[in-house]
Amino acid sequence: MSVKMLTYTNQNTPIHRLTGASKLLFFxxxxxxxxxxxxxxxxxxxxxxxxxxxxxxxxPFKQYSFVLYLIxxxxxxxxxxxxLFSPLYGVELYGTRHDIVHLFAWYTLxxxxxxxxxxxxxxxxxxxxxxxxFLLVTDPSEFAASxxxxxxxxxxxxxxAIALRYIPDxxxxxxxxxxxxxxxxxxxSRKEKFGKRLKNVVSILLPLxxxxxxxxxxxxxxxxxxxxxxxxxxxWYRARPLRKGDYIAIAMILIIxxxxxxxxxxxxxxxxxxxK
Amino acid sequence: xxxxxxxxxxxxxGSGHVAAIEGRTGMKKPVIEFQNFSFQYRAQSEPTLHxxxxxxxxxxxxxxxxxxxSGKSTLAHCINGLIPFMYEGExxxxxxxxxxxxxxxxxxxxxxxxxxxxxxxxxxxxGLTVAEDIAFKLENDAVPQADMIKRxxxxxxxxxxxxxxxxxxxxxxxxxKQKTTLAGVLVSDxxxxxxxxxxxxxxxxxxxxTVELIDRIHxxxxxxxxxxxxxxxxxxxxxxxxxxxxxxxxxxxxxxPDELLCTDLLRTxxxxxxxxxxxxxxxGCKITAAMQPGHIDxxxxxxxxxxxxxxxxxxxxxxxxVSEHPVLEVEHxxxxxxxxxxxxxxxxxQIGKGEIVCIAGRNGAGxxxxxxxxxxxxxxxxxRIVFNGRDLSGDTIxxxxxxxxxxxxxxxxMLSKPLLYDEVALGLRTRGVHEDTIRERVHEVLKVCGxxxxxxxxxxxxxxxxxxxVTIASILVLEPEIMILDEPTAGQDFRHYNEMMEFxxxxxxxxxxxxxxxxxxxxxxxxxxxxxxxxxxxKIADDCPxxxxxxxxxxAAANLKQTxxxxxxxxxxxxxxxxxxxxxxxxxxxxxxx
Numbered sequence: 071m072s073v074k075m076l077t078y079t080n081q082n083t084p085i086h087r088l089t090g091a092s093k094l095l096f097f098x099x100x101x102x103x104x105x106x107x108x109x110x111x112x113x114x115x116x117x118x119x120x121x122x123x124x125x126x127x128x129x130p131f132k133q134y135s136f137v138l139y140l141i142x143x144x145x146x147x148x149x150x151x152x153x154l155f156s157p158l159y160g161v162e163l164y165g166t167r168h169d170i171v172h173l174f175a176w177y178t179l180x181x182x183x184x185x186x187x188x189x190x191x192x193x194x195x196x197x198x199x200x201x202x203x204f205l206l207v208t209d210p211s212e213f214a215a216s217x218x219x220x221x222x223x224x225x226x227x228x229x230x231a232i233a234l235r236y237i238p239d240x241x242x243x244x245x246x247x248x249x250x251x252x253x254x255x256x257x258x259s260r261k262e263k264f265g266k267r268l269k270n271v272v273s274i275l276l277p278l279x280x281x282x283x284x285x286x287x288x289x290x291x292x293x294x295x296x297x298x299x300x301x302x303x304x305x306w307y308r309a310r311p312l313r314k315g316d317y318i319a320i321a322m323i324l325i326i327x328x329x330x331x332x333x334x335x336x337x338x339x340x341x342x343x344x345x346k
Numbered sequence: 347x348x349x350x351x352x353x354x355x356x357x358x359x360g361s362g363h364v365a366a367i368e369g370r371t372g373m374k375k376p377v378i379e380f381q382n383f384s385f386q387y388r389a390q391s392e393p394t395l396h397x398x399x400x401x402x403x404x405x406x407x408x409x410x411x412x413x414x415x416s417g418k419s420t421l422a423h424c425i426n427g428l429i430p431f432m433y434e435g436e437x438x439x440x441x442x443x444x445x446x447x448x449x450x451x452x453x454x455x456x457x458x459x460x461x462x463x464x465x466x467x468x469x470x471x472x473g474l475t476v477a478e479d480i481a482f483k484l485e486n487d488a489v490p491q492a493d494m495i496k497r498x499x500x501x502x503x504x505x506x507x508x509x510x511x512x513x514x515x516x517x518x519x520x521x522x523k524q525k526t527t528l529a530g531v532l533v534s535d536x537x538x539x540x541x542x543x544x545x546x547x548x549x550x551x552x553x554x555x556t557v558e559l560i561d562r563i564h565x566x567x568x569x570x571x572x573x574x575x576x577x578x579x580x581x582x583x584x585x586x587x588x589x590x591x592x593x594x595x596x597x598x599x600x601x602x603p604d605e606l607l608c609t610d611l612l613r614t615x616x617x618x619x620x621x622x623x624x625x626x627x628x629x630g631c632k633i634t635a636a637m638q639p640g641h642i643d644x645x646x647x648x649x650x651x652x653x654x655x656x657x658x659x660x661x662x663x664x665x666x667x668v669s670e671h672p673v674l675e676v677e678h679x680x681x682x683x684x685x686x687x688x689x690x691x692x693x694x695x696q697i698g699k700g701e702i703v704c705i706a707g708r709n710g711a712g713x714x715x716x717x718x719x720x721x722x723x724x725x726x727x728x729x730r731i732v733f734n735g736r737d738l739s740g741d742t743i744x745x746x747x748x749x750x751x752x753x754x755x756x757x758x759x760m761l762s763k764p765l766l767y768d769e770v771a772l773g774l775r776t777r778g779v780h781e782d783t784i785r786e787r788v789h790e791v792l793k794v795c796g797x798x799x800x801x802x803x804x805x806x807x808x809x810x811x812x813x814x815x816v817t818i819a820s821i822l823v824l825e826p827e828i829m830i831l832d833e834p835t836a837g838q839d840f841r842h843y844n845e846m847m848e849f850x851x852x853x854x855x856x857x858x859x860x861x862x863x864x865x866x867x868x869x870x871x872x873x874x875x876x877x878x879x880x881x882x883x884x885k886i887a888d889d890c891p892x893x894x895x896x897x898x899x900x901x902a903a904a905n906l907k908q909t910x911x912x913x914x915x916x917x918x919x920x921x922x923x924x925x926x927x928x929x930x931x932x933x934x935x936x937x938x939x940x
Contacts, residue, residue: 078474211474235474238516243759249723250760253747254820255776273762281758285469292470295426295462296530297486300454305488307473307481307498 077133077238078209084315085127086207090216092316096323097204103327104196109334109342110185113192116326120199129206137202145194149187153177160186166345182345189342210234215306224304232289240282247277377538377570378402378425382439385420385429394420396595397439404537407564407571409581409603412592413616414811414839421592422542422574424448427456444537457483461531465543467523468516476502476518477511480529487534501533504566505559520709521552528559532567539563541573545580546837549708549865551905557583576839578612579620579910582640591615603640608633616841618868622914625930626650628937629657642913651918658921663892663928672696673859674720674750674828679729681719689715691883692729697828702851702860704870704891707880708905713863716880717830722746734827747773751821755832757813760820766792766803770820777824787823795819795849811842815849828859835866847873851939867895867906871931872938879904892928 080086088096104116152159160182161167168181214231218224248258256270293299312320334340380400386393394417402408412418423429424441431453441448444459461483464470473479477498484494502508505525510518515526524544531539541560545553561584564571575581578589582603589606591599593615599606606612612619622642623633631650638644647654674697682688690712697703707713719726722743731738733749754760763769767788774784792798795815800808805816814834821829834850835843851873854860864870870877870891877894879887881903887894894900901907915926 209474211478232472235472246754246756246759247762249718249721249743250752250754251762252743253721253752254773254824255744255747256762256772257744277759277762280761281756284758288464288466288469289472291428291432292464293472293482294432294453295428295457295464296472296483297454297457297534298482300452300457300486301488303488304485305491305494307478307485307491307494309491 078206078234079129079133080209081128081207083127083207085123085203087313087315088207088319089310089312089316090208090212090214091219092312092319093204093208094213094216094220096319097200099323099327100200101197103330104193106340107330107334108189108193108340109330110189110192110344111342112330112333113189113196116196116330117192119326120196124199124203127203127207129203133206134202138198141194141198145191149191152187152190153183157183159183163341164343164345168345185344205234209308211306212308212310215309218306225299228298236285236289239285240278243281244274244278247281248274375404376401376442377404377444378572379442380421380424380439381441383424383441384438385424385435387420387433387435390435393436394595395424398595398597400590400597400600402570402572404570405568406587407561407585408573408588408590409578409586410572410574410590410592411576411578411615411617413576413841415809416592416615417595418574418576418592419542420595422462422540422572425538425572426460426462426540427451427453454486457536458534459536460538460540461534461536462540462542463524463527463531463544465546467520467527468547470527471515471523474514475511476507476513476515476526476529479515479526480511480533482530483534497533498529501529504532504563505529519552520548521555524548524552524556525559528563532563536569538570538572541571541575543575544573545575545577549905550580550867550907551708551902553577553580554583554907557581560584576617578617582620585640591617602635604635604638607639608635608637616839618840620910621930622910624934625911625914626654628930628933629654642910642917645917647918651920654918654920657933658926658929661929661933663925663932671699673699673734675732676716676720677730677732679716679719679726679731681715681724681726681728683724688727689883690719690726693880693883693885694729695878695885695888697859697861700854700857700859702854702862702873702875704874704877705861705863705880706865706870706877706894706904706906708865708903711880711904712883713880714832717752717832717861717863720746720830721750721752747824747826749827751824751826751829753817753821753829753831753834755836757810757817760817761805761813764804764806766797766805766808766816767801769805769816770823773820773824791819791823794853795822811838811846814838814846818849822853826858828861829853830861830863832863833866834862834864835869843868848938865905867909871895871909872934892931893924896924896927 100116104113107113157177158180161180163186164182166182170179170181170184172178210231213234214224214227217227217230251270251274252258256273258267258270258274262270334342378401380398383395383398384393385395398421410418410421420429423433425443427448429435430437430449443451443456448456471479472482480498480501481494484497489497498511499508502511505528507522507525507529510522515523518526544556544560548556557580560571560573563569573581573586586603588600589603590597591606591611598615599609599611607619607623622645623639626633629650630653633639637646676693676695679690679693680688681690693712693716705713705716715724718724720731722738722741725739738746761769763772770788770791771784774787789798789801792801795818797812797815797819800812805813808816818831831850835846838846847869850860862869862874874891877887877889877891878885879894879900886903887897887900895906895909896912898908909927911927911930912923915921915923920926921929
């Protein structure tokens with residue numbers, strides 16, 4: 071397998087060294103905060119912090135490039151959809167109207183709408199890097215342990231971890247399957263027309279699903295045979311106590327969350343209004 | 347019962363061996379008892395096990411053999427509790443594990459008594475590191491962390507694997523993976539160790555190491571060992587107390603290896619007999635239990651030497667068939683998935699038209715990569731691949747597939763249609779062939795592959811061996827000139843192995859060139875006309891199998907092993923060992939394809 075996408079690689083950076091629990095706490099609070107607030111100043115600040123954290127983690131670009139492109143496509147679609155469905159939502163929100171240009175029918179581009187969509191874009195830019203980073207720097211078994219620590223049943227926690235753990239294997243299966251399909255003339259490359267290509271992808275999915283089900287059955291049998299699920303509690307070989315770095319990370323995210331909420335709601339609305 | 351185990355645990359380290367011997371010679375405690383036990387899976391119309399009576403005693407080492415579908419795996423599932431807790435069905439009679447009837451215990455409770463090592467370690471790793479994987483059972487038992495770390499280390503120490511605790515299980519070699527799973531069961535206090543086809547998917551050398559490791563653990567810990575396997579000769583490399591033969595859901599044999607090997611039970615149930623006995627049978631020798639035929643080291647050959655010598659004198663070695671004009675030429679090919687990590691280094695070989703060539707080598711030697719380059723899945727970084735005198739480098743995967751068919755090891759990676767007919771027709775349909783022509787060609791291929799009666803069946807109703815055939819049929823229908831098969835006989839018992847290989851051999855006689863990627867030594871000996879051996883991305887041997895399989899350097903580099911024929915020749919003093927192996931292969935082939 072040439073490139074392993076979206077999988078944990080063991081690097082030694084301050085970000086990697088954090089325990090799973092603090093990574094999870096950080097990610098959850100970060101995402102919640104970014105979702106609630108529309109305060110441009112706070113979002114911009116968070117964006118800068120996210121970029122810094124990402125740089126510190128030194129994750130190679132090719133590990134997430136594909137997913138990033140995918141997200142960007144959906145992001146673009148999302149932006150267009152927002153404008154198509156409610157072109158004057160910004161006007162409604164900010165209570166003023168500054169037209170830029172009339173497009174067609176009832177579609178008019180306004181500064182308010184542009185500003186609103188800019189804020190939406192910023193939210194993506196704030197949440198996506200940290201979300202990706204969380205997947206890339208969290209050892210799956212530690213992730214399970216940390217989910218368990220914050221109260222999720224360990225069975226659920228473990229199934230999530232196993233799913234993450236088997237991503238590379240499933241990628242490998244996918245590659246094998248697609249090779250053999252291509253040899254029989256099922257082309258999924260860009261040479262094929264879009265409709266046909268979509269149909270061809272579907273015919274690759276069936277064997278992929280079957281082999282994945284086979285994998286799941288095998289692993290769950292192996293787990294049961296080794297006593298998985300016997301008690302309400304289990305212990306973790308990898309459990310680690312919180313260290314200095316963890317306390318710093320937790321303090322940081324608490325400060326960011328509280329600060330953002332305070333600044334945002336200081337004027338009684340979660341939208342930061344530049345038009346008044 | 348519990349008390350005895352307590353005693354066992356309290357015995358200080360080092361005296362396990364003594365305890366084991368006492369267990370075997372003194373009063374025998376039954377730990378696994380089947381009484382008139384029958385079982386029928388819910389989805390099946392017939393019982394899989396009929397009236398099984400079997401008792402296995404504490405400290406015994408028992409081998410259970412049988413062909414696919416004989417019920418031997420079902421027997422294993424009953425012992426470790428997968429039946430009835432995971433696979434439901436109708437049971438009658440009684441089954442006691444460690445003195446308790448099985449319906450009283452849940453599967454997780456049973457895991458304290460029975461530790462299971464399943465086949466194919468790859469698919470069952472749960473931990474990200476070796477240490478975590480070994481610890482899994484202890485984590486589930488909620489053992490405190492400090493205690494856990496100590497016990498994991500001890501278990502790893504038993505299999506001599508403490509240096510790898512922080513490694514990722516997926517980065518290990520086959521033998522190391524096997525050690526990890528073994529440590530994972532040793533870490534608990536289970537007194538019964540159940541091995542469900544531990545040798546499947548292992549190369550000959552790693553298989554031998556595993557058999558030795560199991561034996562050492564048996565001697566050192568005195569645990570009860572149950573091994574389910576159809577590769578009889580390899581398990582018998584180390585002594586076992588009893589062999590149980592299962593066929594059609596019944597126990598048809600329960601005796602010592604020496605007794606078993608002089609009956610014709612192996613032949614009637616379709617299990618491959620050890621090669622050295624095969625040779626003695628060819629020479630017309632009669633095998634008796636008194637000769638102690640269980641192992642090549644123990645067998646008494648006094649009465650066999652004369653007939654063996656006569657047989658040897660009458661047989662002649664095959665000449666290496668001169669390969670005609672080459673159909674495929676691999677010329678100075680190098681390749682690596684990542685820059686700076688070459689997988690193949692300057693590999694060259696030729697495949698003659700109508701040949702059967704085996705490409706052998708240990709995992710990671712680059713043998714699968716070669717086939718992927720030939721099919722165009724990847725492009726070589728240097729060198730070229732020439733087909734019928736034409737450089738293939740400009741051809742797409744699809745274009746190459748017109749001439750070179752590739753059959754993957756796992757049939758489920760290839761099967762994408764619910765119905766057999768559609769699956770075989772798929773390649774033709776994507777090439778826009780007319781539906782009438784498709785029907786004609788598909789039916790023809792199905793007849794060749796012996797699948798015609800199943801043409802309207804759903805694929806899910808087929809057995810593993812049949813699915814494998816479907817994948818071959820779906821490639822064959824495209825009428826390639828060369829077929830590359832990745833481990834065509836993996837996971838198949840002796841009967842299915844024979845069927846599959848006779849089928850491929852028949853194709854070969856009709857003119858098909860066949861390349862097989864394999865580490866199955868029987869396959870190389872019986873069907874390979876030539877073997878190309880890879881090690882560390884380089885070609886290290888290219889010769890007829892009878893010569894390759896006797897070269898100590900080649901054998902070691904490719905994780906193969908010396909056959910017991912070699913040992914037989916040395917022990918009996920009949921002929922020169924390499925010549926002996928060569929003549930055996932020639933004779934054996936003569937019997938197969940007169």
